[in-house]
Each structure stands twice: as C-alpha cells, then as structure tokens.
Amino acid sequence: MLKWLAQVGVLALVLLFFRILGGEAAKNFARSDISFGFDWLGDPPGFSIREGIDLQPNSGIRALAVGGLNTLRVAFSGIIAATILGTIIGVARLSKNFIVNKLAGFYIETIRNVPLLLQMFFWQVLLMAQSSLTEGDVGSRIFSVSNKGVASIWVFPSTGFWPWFLIFLGGVYLSRKVARKRRTYQEDTGENGHPGLFGILTLLGIALVGWLVHPLLGFLSILWDGIGDLIGAIPAATVSLLIAGAAIVAAVVWIKRFLDSKRTPAGLGKLTDDDIFRMIFAGVSALFVVWIAFKVGGAVIAKPDGTDASVAAVLRDSFANIFYWFGDKFTGEAGSPLSVSKPAIELRGTGGFVQYADTGILATVPFFSVWIAVTLYTASFIAEIIRGGILAVAKGQTEASQALGLRRGQYLRLVILPQAFRIILPPLGNQYLNLAKNTSLGTAVAFGEIVAVGATLINQTGQSLPIVIVWMAFYLILSLSLSGVVNYYNRRMALVER
Amino acid sequence: MSVANNKDVIVCEGVKKWFGDFQALKGIDAVVKEQEVVVVIGPSGSGKSTFIRCINRLEAHQEGTIIVDGIELTNDVRNIDKIRSEVGMVFQQFNLFPHLTILDNISLAPLWVRKQPRREAEEEAMALLERVGIPEQADKFPGQLSGGQQQRVAIARALAMKPKIMLFDEPTSALDPEMIKEVLDVMKELARSGMTMIVVTHEMGFAREVADRVLFFDYGLVVEEGTPAHFFDNPQHDRTKLFLSQIL
C-alpha cells in the first residue's frame, strides 16, 4: 500500500511539474499571440529546400515530408555503405596479415575518436575547396567532382519499370523454388545439383523475358485504378474505426497471451500488483489510441488547394493515391525498364551559369558530406562489432570444424557466421539507428533533412511543440521499424538451451 | 590381441613446436600402428595436447616430420584436407555446434565434405547415435543435453566421417564424475572394434584396461614409453615414478 502511495505521489508531482511548465508556456505564448495547433501543416511554409523531391513545397507537411525523405535517403544509403565497409574492416582487423591488420586498427582508432560533426565539417570544407565548374567543363562525363558536389553515372528506372519489376519479383520467387528443388535433388542423390547456378539462371531468364514482354502487363492499370477508386469510396470515418478496432484487438490479444503465459497446469497462477497493472496499462493504451484515432481523424484541416477535409479523409486519399500512381505506371508502353544516365555539365541561363544537368546522380556537397561522414564513422563501430562477434564464437568451433575436414569457406558459412550473426545483430541494429539519428547533424552543413526543415519551420511559424512531436513520431517510427526487423531475425536465430 | 606386426599409420620424427619463445615440444619421436590404442599421460603443460593437435594440424609443427597414413603433413592444403578426413578428433569441451540439432551436427561433415546424399547421411547418423546409446536425442539441440551425452554426440560426429584414426583430447576432463563412465564405455567399445586411437587422458583405469601402449610426456618430451603393465607396475624414470605416486 505504501509502495503504491509513493508511486502515485511521485507520478502526481511529475505531472504537476509539467503542468506548471505548460501553464507558463501557455501564458507566454498567449502574450506573443501564438497558439499551438496543426494549421501550419497545410499552410505554405514560405521557404525552399535545397534538395529533395520537391524544392518548393506548398505546405508545411510537404516540407517535412521532403526533409524526412532526405533523411531516409542518406540514412539508407549510409547504412548499406557502412555495413559493407565495416564488414571489410572488421574482417581485416582479424586478418593474420600484419600490415592489413594494423591498417584496419589505425582506421578504427582514428575515425571513432574524432567527433562526427567535425568530420562532417571536414568533408564539407574539402569539397568546397574543389575547383568550380567552368565553361570549359561543359559536356557529359562518367564521374565528376567539383565544389558543386559529386556526380556519377547511374541506373534509373524508366518507362515500364514497374511492370517489369513485378515480373522480376515473380522471378525471384520462382528462382528460389528452383534452387530448393535442386538442393533436394543434391541431398537425395549426392550428385552436385548446382542449386545456386540454377536459381540465378532462372532469375536471369525471367528478367530477360520480362524485359521484352512487360508491356503486356499494361492491362493491370485498370486493376490498380479500380483498387484506388474502391479505397476512395470508403467513408472517411471507417479509417478511424479501423485504427481503433486494430488497437482494441491488439490489446485483447496481448492480455489473453499474457494470461496464458501465467497459466500453470494447476490453473491461473497468482497475479501480482505488477501483472494487473500491466494489463490495465495495455487496456488504457488501447483506449487512448481509440480516442486519438477519432479525435485526430475527425479534425478538419485545410488542404493546399484551399478545400477543407478531415485528417482521416486525407489519409484515405493518400492511400488511394498510391494505387493511382501505380495505375499511371502500367501504361503498356514498350521500352527498356532501366536506363543508364550520365551526368552532364551544362550552361544554364543567359549569364553563363555552369552547373550539373538533371542527368546522372548528383550528391550535393551537403548530401555527400553527411553521407561520407556517417558512413565512415559508423563503419568503424560496425567493424568492432563484427570483429567482436566473430571472436565471441568459441575457438573450439573452428577447431572442431577443421578436425571434421570442413574447408575454410564451408565452416565460415555453416558454423561460424550463423553463430556470430546472432551476437552481431542486436548491436548492429543499434548502430543503424545511431546512423539514422546522426544524419540529423546534417543541419550543420545545410543538408535539408527533417531536423533542419523542422528548425526552419519553427523559426517561420513558432510552432515548436507540434514540430518536436513530428520529429519524435518520425524517429519513433524509424526506430520501431528497424528494431522490428532486428527482433524478427533475432528470434529466428535464437539458440535453444535448457 | 597383438598389434606388433601391423603396419605403421602415424610416424613422428623429431617433432618440435614453439609458442612464441616457449618450446612446447622438444623433439617427439613416436610410432602408432594400425588398430593400436595409445594412451598419452602426463602433467598439465607437458605438451601432450599440443602433440595430438599437431597430428591433424590444428597446430602446425615447426621442425621434424609427421607422416599420417603415408601422407606427410606439410603446408600443402590438399594433404591437410586428406589427413583431416581420415583422422577424427574429440575435444575436452565437446565443441558441438550449438545452432544445429544433434542429427545435423553429426551429418554436417558427411554432407559437405563427403558429399553424401542427405537421407544416407542421416541414416548413418541415426545408426551412430544408436551405437553411442542416445538415438532419442536426435532432434534436440546440444544445449539441451547433459555433458556426457554431448561428449557421446561428439564421438558420433567424429565417427561419421569414417576415420581410420581417432584422437581424444582429454575427453572426460570436463565431465561430472557420474558421466565419465558412459563416455569411457563408448570409447572401450570403439577400441574393441579395432579402431586406431590416441587418447590423452587422466583416467588411469582406462589406460590400464584398454591401452596397448602408454606414452608419458613431460617437459615436451616422451619421458617413458611402454606397455601398461610395465608402465604402471615397474616404471623406470624418476619423473614417471614421481608422477604416478602423486596421482595413484
């Protein structure tokens, strides 16, 4: 009883503390005529973003979306590059070759002991010091570095990419089936079934055929549009209802599972205060989600085109838009699904303004500084994780495999890596998350990611609290999805022990 | 059963090995004949484990020659592979693969090294599990088994490669006393079936009962060598006498 009194007391104090802060804030804002709300989501933000899918966003939410996509773009490419580099360096750190080992050690110790922000500045300064483009540079090339950024040749999806991609996905499924068949054949007969080779050949074959016949899938356009129409026809309130229903179902399932886990053969075990609290908490959370779903879903906001719509309707329409977008892509036009594009330097405007054309892929100075800095920085941590993971697999495992006559490649693949992966995965997921969060330092080198855009929005509108909430929601979803993936693999990898 | 006239399967001459500045083996000369059971004993740090680990090249010796079944151990990877598939090894710490089931542990090497069909490999694995007496554990994971059961699985795993020679590196040292017997019984059965074996152990009863010959190691040297009867009842070297008086 005393314990509960103490807990409730402290909780009340904490809530009161925030209430006071909030009260002061409300007074201060009232004095300066700012009231928190979400109208700014629909209002034109009044600034442009230097790079992204939309340089002149027409609403606050669109500006944040552009920033969010920039974050995802640099985080995603950074994660891929850092994983590759980190793995190479981690393995090099384990090498018996003296100089390779020492070089990897030198890299790790240098990079991870210098603040990331400083490294970002370093790359920014280095790029800015590159020569500027002149009229003599005009023309197309494969790779180009200048004080405008780094441009390179790249492959882009073009007409007919999506129908072809659909066929390609089918190919992936089929080739896995073929490979599995060949593997069973090999195990049954002992003859080499070349499962990998057959799988790749199947995939290549289907991809090639798809390249030629993808226009045939043009008829799917009707299907996509139909789905879009169908979703658009749903009453807006259904969206809130669906979310609310899902929350309640989740809570009920959770409570049921929780009770099941407490059930012993002798019947339901004794529930502690703590257990009851957990169940109440789950129920209250679900009700909270229901409340939010109806409250926010029903709120009416102004769309950029001037009309008003409820949030639920906007959500529904954007979901439907995805299908319309696909519908547009299935035109049935012939043409190669992928196109190679080379960067070009062109003279723009009358004043002789030399810059990169829209072809090829261009990493601007801010993008490149952020990308290379987070990649190199995170790679040094990933290298240590990989090294630690492999070292943590007992030495005896290697010896036992060698004694059985397994070759290096075989025991690495069959014995060491499956065990090391299990150790590596959780900290690796953490590093991915850190990388994603670290891209926010890009705001210091004028990279238009979500924090930079949000900070500008705060300056423009004064809506600090709502924008902080948007940041939190963004990073929360990011980390939840990352940890979801990590947890999924972790469960699959878990060892059975007594 | 006399093995004196069988042919030599392992011949070691002047084998030397250093770890940094420390000399672990100071010139080992030893011969093992087909179907012979050789027990290696000695105090810890005497080089006996290093010696049998050199035989299948888990450690590389630096001087001298080791010839296993007519193949000399050199840096040539093909020779090492050939020898390793003919020499089975059982470790003190079992070293089972914790992420694979018992059946997969045993059939892994036959599948990948001998390229046997899976059904055949699994049937043989089951037969081996019968032989070591735990067929009912086939689908469990190593973490779910007792130490003695794990070591028996380890023996079955080594046997699955149909080796000509088996090396045992203190197979009972990590076991609880009540589990030692079940492992030794399996080893005795193996010895009776005519397997060539080198066993590093502290189990003197096993040495006396099963061994054809005993090697006593100390200071990285073979100090004394002889039949068990002779070795235990009438040792010659002072070190041997001292060692036996300490443990018996």
Place this chain on the structure above:
Amino acid sequence: MTDHLAPLNLEELAPEKPPSGPVLWIKENLASTWISAILSILAIALTAFSFRGAVQWLFAADRRWDAVIANMKLLAVQSYPEAQMMRVWVSVGIVFVLIAAILAWNRIGGKIAPRKLSKVLLTIGITLLLVGLLMPAGSEKWETLGNSLLWKIGGVLLLGIGVALTFLPDERRKAETIPIMGLVAVALFGIIGFLKTATMAFPIAGATLPEDPAERLFEPTRIADSTANPWTAIILAAMVTFVVMSWLRSRSSGDGASIKRVIISLIVASFPVIFLVILRDPAIDEDMLVKFVVTGAVFAILGAVAVRWFGAPGAGESRRALASIVTVLAFIMLTFPGILPIPGAVTPFTEPFLFRLLFLTFALFSLAAPTFGGAGSALTRYVIGWVGTAVVITYTIIIVTTESTVVVPGNFFIGGLGITFLLSITAISLSFPLGVLLALGRTSSMPLFRMMSTAYIELVRGVPLITWLIVAFVMLPVTLPPGIELSGIMRALIFMTLFSAAYLAENVRGGLQSIGKGQAEAAQALGLSTLQMTVFITLPQALRAVIPALVGQVIAIFKDTSLVTIVGLFDFLHIARAAINQQSRPYNFIGVFLEPLLFAAAVYWIFTFTVSRMSLRLEKKLGVGER
C-alpha cells in the same frame, strides 16, 4: 618392457630457440598465402603513398598553420582577459599536479625491457627520419617544426639507440630494467627545451599580403614567454610532485588507500573549484554572504539534530511517514514557487532558493536515514555526511550567485576548449546519479516507477541530441516562469545532462540485469532491506560490471559536446571552424578552414584515445568480463 626412456635429468635440458629471422617473420605475417602476399604489397603501397602525401601536405609552404599557432589562446579559452591568464595556468597546473600525484601513488609506470623499448624507438626513429626525408621544398618557412634536418637528426639518434639496444646480451635484453617514468621525464625535458628554444613562423603584421601564399612574408618568432614559462613551471611542478609522492609512497606502510582516497577526492573537487572559483573569481558581497552563511549554518545544525532523530535505531514507521510528508512538501516548495506562501521569487540563485534547496536535501537525508544510519558510528558518520553536504551546497550557491570579477566581452566567462571541458565534465557528473536512479526505476518491481523511467529513457533516446538542443534554445525559455532566465550554456548543460542520463541509465541497467539472483537472495538472507541491498550489494557490482560501457559513454558525451556549435555556443569546435577564418587583422586568416579543423580533430583524438586506453587498462586490472 620399456620401449623408450628419456635422459634422467629433464630440468637441465638446454632450451632451444625457436626458428626465427626476418624471412620467416615476413613469411608468417605478410605472405602466409598468395592472397596475403598480394594484399601486403597493396597495403604497403597504400601506406607509403598516403604517408608521403600526408607529409607533403602538412609541411607545404602554403599551409596556414600560423592560423592555428596565432589563435592558441582563442581555441583554449576564447576571449579570457589577457591580464587574468594566470588563473588559467594555475588551473592547468592543479590538474597536472593532481594527475602526477595519483600516478605516483598508484605506482603507475613500472619498467620496460630494452627489447620492447628498442622496438618503440626504432618505430619512432624511422617515422621521424621518413618525415625529414619526405618534407617538401619550402617547409623551412615553418622554422623549427619545418626544419627537415632536425627531424632527420632526431630520427637517426633514436634509430641509433634502438639499434644499440639490440646488441645487448639476450638475458639483459629481455629483463625489464628501464623505468618508464624515466623515459617520460626525458620526453618532458625535451618538451621544455622545445618551448624555450623553438621558433615559429608568423606573417609579418601590417605587411601587404600578396595573392600567392608562398610569397607572403614571415618572420621567425620565439614561443612567447607568457606561454613557455607557465608550461615549464607546470611540467616541473608535476615532475616534482611525482618524485615526492613516489618517495612518500615507498616509505608509507600499508596500501596507502586512505591517501589515495584523499587524492581522488581532491581531483573530483578540483573541477568545480577550478571552474567556479579560480576561473570565475566571484566577487563576494558581504551582506549576501552573511545571509547565506546564516541560512546554511542554521540548516546544518538543526538538520543534524533532526536527521539523528529520524535515523535513531528503533525509529518506527511513523517517523518515516513524517519524513515522506516533509519530502513531498520540500519538493513542492522547490519546484512550484508561489504555491506555498514563502516570500521571495525563486530566481536562481538567491537566498530563498538556497533555503528550499537545503530543505529538500534535508528531507531526502531524513527519508534515507533509517537505511544508512543504524546504530552508533554509522549514524554519526551519516550525520556528518549531512553537515558536509549542507556546507557544500551553501558554498556552491554562494559562489554561483555572485558576479564574476573576470570581465569578458560576450556572454560567458570562458569559451573554446574550456567550455568543451566544462560541459562534458559537468554533464557526466550530474547525469551519473540521475542515470543510476533511472536504471533502478526501470528495473524496479514498482510498475509506476518502471513506467515513468521507461517512458523517460525511451522518449529521450528516441530522438537525436540535436533536436533536444533545439528544444533547449527554442522552447525552454518560454516554459520558465517570469524572472528565471537561463544562459545558453546553462540550457545546453541541462539538456546534455538529461540526455546522457538516459543513455547512462541503459548502460547501468545492463549491469543490474547481469547480477545473479544469488546475490539478492544472499542479501535478503542477511536481513537487508530492499534499499540497503540495492545500495550496498547490487549497485556496486552492477557499476563495476559496466565500467567499459560507462567509459564509452563518457567519451561519447565528450564528443557530443561539439554539437553545441550548431546552436551557436563558442565551444572548441566552433572556434576552430567558424571563428578563426573570420579574422582579417592583425593577420589575414580569411578562408583558412582546413588547418584549424585538423588541429581540433587531433586535440579531440588525443583526449578520447587516452581515455579509451586508460579504460582498457582499468578493465584488465579489474578483470571485467572474466570470472
């Protein structure tokens, strides 16, 4: 029969030397396989190429190292008044002397074998020689540091000693005979010699600057006495301290743990003293002082009696309940001024604030008294602890409240590396107790505490630090009641502390979860209460287990302080990146970006690398991770 018998005298067998030699070494370490050999060649080529490139770049005549050299003071303490620089030197001196003392007392150093020393000397010697050989034309402009002859001579000298050492007889080469601290002393004398004699290059002030940097006029300048002399004094003082402490240590009986504790407390105390007293130099107002001292003294004395009463053996539940009510009251008084009718607004930091702060501390002490008090001497020690805490709080508030006599242009008395250290040390030390509390909350069996701690930790860790700093600079000011204003540095400090507490909490939680159930059961069997068990049994073990993670967190915070650059504080990185390249007088450093940045990187690197190495040693010493 016995087939084989070894010679009888086994112990006397002469040990043989392992096969060795450069060819074998290369074969084993660089070319064990064909792929390895190719990799080695590629790696050596890469290393050689980058090393050459680095030397050529670093010593090129058109580098602007003068921008760094001329701005050393700016980088270290920003615009701290020149006349008061003595305060900075005294502070640095205190730190060095205390470090020397603790090193001596711990008998750090030991001895090194000539063989190892020769390896180190050969490596350094070859590096120096190569630098000397590869130096580009025009490096002479940099005077002492760019003098390739000096580098070559130094390299050859070290190489010579290194080679000479290899000719020692084998046993003497392996015996650990050379004292490391002797070598350190030689190195330190070398540094003093450098400070007193070296010359550096500065652009001639007032000269018109030609476009081509190589044609700029430079003059050789000695290192100013205002820099060289203080450093000489500091190094000598540290060396003397080391010698004296070593001598005392060798004469003292026992393990000297109590003196070690004194030195460690001095080190801990030195940071607030340096930042609050020496560097800030508060001008104490006597009227205020009397008020504060009276408040503090009354609290200390009356509180001591009350704490004794609360902690007396056999004090029942009723006294504890009373203490709880007092705590809630004190908390409300401190946090919500205006709710309770106590006169005077609580702007930090005035007398009513001191009153409320002392009251809350007193309440907490009363609440915990039954746990830590007990009978006799334990209770006395606890009461003394309360008096000490009251004195420290009073003193700190007095210091913080009074104006600084150090008048500095701009809004804060120190900047540069000073701010970086101030921020990181304060954030680390303040976030530590908070982090431990949060970790205990998160692992607690009380659901509401667990929920609150979890919510805090996840919320704070959920978004990047930079968003919290933006919140600190945009939102925090508007949520404070009128009359309370916080400077930028305070805001950054508060949020860095709150942020790192969440991360520390997760580290400590890992430690708490690694403690086996057996410990808790044993403690309960001894009749300890839950709180006693946590404080005396679980927590110390948990903290010990996570020392590596905690040190990692310390390093992370140190690096993260650089983020305050983004919100406009003049920390070390900000000056290196944005202040130096704005200068046009007396020297023109406009457009000099890379050199200050690289210098800053080197400084950050030295500190973080040293700390991480120290933590490795500590880990080995404590045997963390071993059983």
